[in-house]
Amino acid sequence: MSSAPLLEVDSLRVEFKTDAGTVRAVDGVSLSLAPGERVAVVGESGSGKTVTALAVMGLLEPPGNITGGDVRLDGRSLPPLPDNEYRRIRGRDIAMVFQDPMSALNPAIRVGAQVAEAITVHDPSVSRAAARRRAVELLERVGIAAAAQRVRDYPHQLSGGMRQRVLLAMALANSPRVLIADEPTTALDVTTQAQILELLDSSRADLGLSVLLVTHDLGVVAGHADRVVVMYAGRIVEEGGVQQVFASPRHPYTRGLLASVPTANGRGSLTPIPGAPPDLSQVLVGCPFHPRCAFAEAQCLDAVPPLVELADGHCAACVRAREI
Amino acid sequence: MTPILAVDGLVKHFRAEGKGVVHAVDGVSFAVDAGETLAIVGESGSGKSTVARLVLGLLSPTSGTIRFTGRRVQMVFQDPYASLDPRMTASAIVAEPLVIAKRRSHVKTRVPELFGMVGLGTEHMARFPHELSGGQRQRVGIARALALEPDLVVLDEPVSALDVSIQAQILNLLAELQSRLALSYLFIAHDLAVVRHIAHRVAVMHLGRIVESADTAELFAAPAHPYTQALLSAAPVPDPEVEKARRRIVLRGEMPRADDPPSGCRFRTRCWRAQDRCAGDEPALVDPGAVGHPVACFFPEVPSPA
Numbered sequence: 001m002s003s004a005p006l007l008e009v010d011s012l013r014v015e016f017k018t019d020a021g022t023v024r025a026v027d028g029v030s031l032s033l034a035p036g037e038r039v040a041v042v043g044e045s046g047s048g049k050t051v052t053a054l055a056v057m058g059l060l061e062p063p064g065n066i067t068g069g070d071v072r073l074d075g076r077s078l079p080p081l082p083d084n085e086y087r088r089i090r091g092r093d094i095a096m097v098f099q100d101p102m103s104a105l106n107p108a109i110r111v112g113a114q115v116a117e118a119i120t121v122h123d124p125s126v127s128r129a130a131a132r133r134r135a136v137e138l139l140e141r142v143g144i145a146a147a148a149q150r151v152r153d154y155p156h157q158l159s160g161g162m163r164q165r166v167l168l169a170m171a172l173a174n175s176p177r178v179l180i181a182d183e184p185t186t187a188l189d190v191t192t193q194a195q196i197l198e199l200l201d202s203s204r205a206d207l208g209l210s211v212l213l214v215t216h217d218l219g220v221v222a223g224h225a226d227r228v229v230v231m232y233a234g235r236i237v238e239e240g241g242v243q244q245v246f247a248s249p250r251h252p253y254t255r256g257l258l259a260s261v262p263t264a265n266g267r268g269s270l271t272p273i274p275g276a277p278p279d280l281s282q283v284l285v286g287c288p289f290h291p292r293c294a295f296a297e298a299q300c301l302d303a304v305p306p307l308v309e310l311a312d313g314h315c316a317a318c319v320r321a322r323e324i
Numbered sequence: 325m326t327p328i329l330a331v332d333g334l335v336k337h338f339r340a341e342g343k344g345v346v347h348a349v350d351g352v353s354f355a356v357d358a359g360e361t362l363a364i365v366g367e368s369g370s371g372k373s374t375v376a377r378l379v380l381g382l383l384s385p386t387s388g389t390i391r392f393t394g395r396r397v398q399m400v401f402q403d404p405y406a407s408l409d410p411r412m413t414a415s416a417i418v419a420e421p422l423v424i425a426k427r428r429s430h431v432k433t434r435v436p437e438l439f440g441m442v443g444l445g446t447e448h449m450a451r452f453p454h455e456l457s458g459g460q461r462q463r464v465g466i467a468r469a470l471a472l473e474p475d476l477v478v479l480d481e482p483v484s485a486l487d488v489s490i491q492a493q494i495l496n497l498l499a500e501l502q503s504r505l506a507l508s509y510l511f512i513a514h515d516l517a518v519v520r521h522i523a524h525r526v527a528v529m530h531l532g533r534i535v536e537s538a539d540t541a542e543l544f545a546a547p548a549h550p551y552t553q554a555l556l557s558a559a560p561v562p563d564p565e566v567e568k569a570r571r572r573i574v575l576r577g578e579m580p581r582a583d584d585p586p587s588g589c590r591f592r593t594r595c596w597r598a599q600d601r602c603a604g605d606e607p608a609l610v611d612p613g614a615v616g617h618p619v620a621c622f623f624p625e626v627p628s629p630a
Binding site for chain 1: 368458487488492493495496499514516520521554555557559561567568572574575579
């Protein structure tokens with residue numbers, strides 16, 4: 001993408017101070033999102049993908065703390081902003097949908113009122129009646145049938161898919177430019193997942209949104225992103241166009257992930273990645289992936305390999321990236 | 325071959341307070357042969373986990389029969405953290421079935437052997453569940469299930485809580501144990517890619533009924549029931565070329581409620597092939613001839629002759 005980035009994460013570091021030591025959850029992550037672009041951040045549990053998203057939203061809770069780097073929207077640095085200013089940006093410029101729609105909604109408030117609140121909180125001049133009307137429109141747009149009746153429902157009266165639609169309606173209420181979707185379909189059944197992903201794609205096209213999609217599911221990445229960023233142990237290990245990365249993965253971890261997914265070939269042995277991810281409260285020596293890596297050699301212990309560009313926009317953080 | 329497990333006309337209704345009767349399982353028949361893996365796949369509310377519980381005797385059926393001709397059936401659960409006692413060491417957890425079965429004298433030799441079988445070193449024996457990774461915990465769960473040498477293991481979503489790189493380790497382990505110990509598996513899952521990898525045969529459940537069953541390769545190559553087609557087409561494939569080229573069937577509307585299922589075929593309200601007959605009659609799970617495997621649909625997709 002040639003246009004100037006809308007959202008930039010620059011050398012971001014996030015630490016959690018716990019009794020067991022300091023966990024370096026995000027350790028120097030840089031990524032950018034151009035207008036209208038869909039970037040997927042993919043990784044397994046503990047890779048730092050969700051913490052990165054929360055840091056962008058200014059939603060990190062203690063003991064989580066940004067200890068370095070920057071997050072910029074239109075070139076403006078967000079982390080130094082006081083709470084009330086961040087709150088104005090959150091929802092209006094950058095909106096977020098979460099994995100579990102049930103816990104993201106207030107169980108004691110009717111869904112219509114929750115969508116209306118998302119509107120009035122950013123524009124108190126909107127009357128209650130106007131906000132309610134707009135809530136119905138938004139719910140219709142996200143595909144809720146009989147929205148005028150459904151606004152009176154409580155979250156528990158809706159299915160998981162409908163709840164996720166309500167969250168998306170709230171996220172779109174103020175026409176944000178960036179939507180961060182954190183595992184938006186992980187809690188849903190596969191046919192419902194297809195509905196929600198289709199809705200995300202059509203909303204993005206209609207509204208010109210940029211989408212940062214956080215997911216563990218490589219299948220979702222393949223179908224719903226332009227670029228992909230692969231995270232491991234708090235770092236980016238590979239990034240590039242979705243076609244590039246899936247067709248010729250250059251980091252052993254990305255290769256391992258793709259080889260672990262059961263696919264069309266059916267029965268036969270999978271090639272898992274041996275071992276488990278490292279404990280991020282320990283000091284890691286060298287490449288964080290080397291203990292599990294089939295390509296590791298002595299130099300992998302020397303230093304953390306930097307993210308190096310191998311081809312147009314395709315980068316990998318591996319000293320042997322060009323040979324594998 | 326006589327099946328090790330034969331389930332016939334299984335029905336389980338739950339009486340929900342103020343909500344009438346939930347038809348969780350409504351006339352399900354299947355058989356598992358010795359040494360084979362039958363996967364039951366379905367979405368939330370399909371009744372697949374209720375079938376697992378009925379087979380294990382954790383629930384009693386409203387009607388129907390379950391005939392088990394093997395020696396012993398055991399279970400592996402979805403969430404290894406919730407199914408292991410946090411105050412017991414891994415070795416005590418694996419030894420517990422032996423203790424309960426009054427084979428305490430076997431513990432000393434059998435427990436280390438079980439740890440070896442599931443790929444855990446003896447250094448893990450003294451650890452507590454919170455000191456193990458998710459994959460290691462599931463290995464402990466599998467070792468416990470194997471302690472009393474079952475010949476049928478019911479696995480309820482055994483890898484869905486695990487990361488993909490760990491999931492592959494556990495799937496390989498399950499396949500290896502099956503061939504080494506001649507185990508039969510009843511594998512309950514929602515993930516079609518996993519099912520395709522591990523199962524010999526697949527039964528697809530929808531709202532308490534089996535709508536289609538076939539050998540795995542055949543089901544994936546030529547799904548005949550519209551619901552199976554929708555399910556396969558909705559599952560994302562980790563290949564951008566495939567994703568770009570595919571024509572996805574996105575179902576409209578919501579899954580009907582199990583306490584108020586539609587008349588006739590329970591899929592008809594979301595089915596693009598539905599006709600008047602589907603509302604009146606209930607399609608039986610039979611092979612309509614041209615399909616080659618049982619499918620409960622009046623208008624199944626018939627494979628075109630190659």
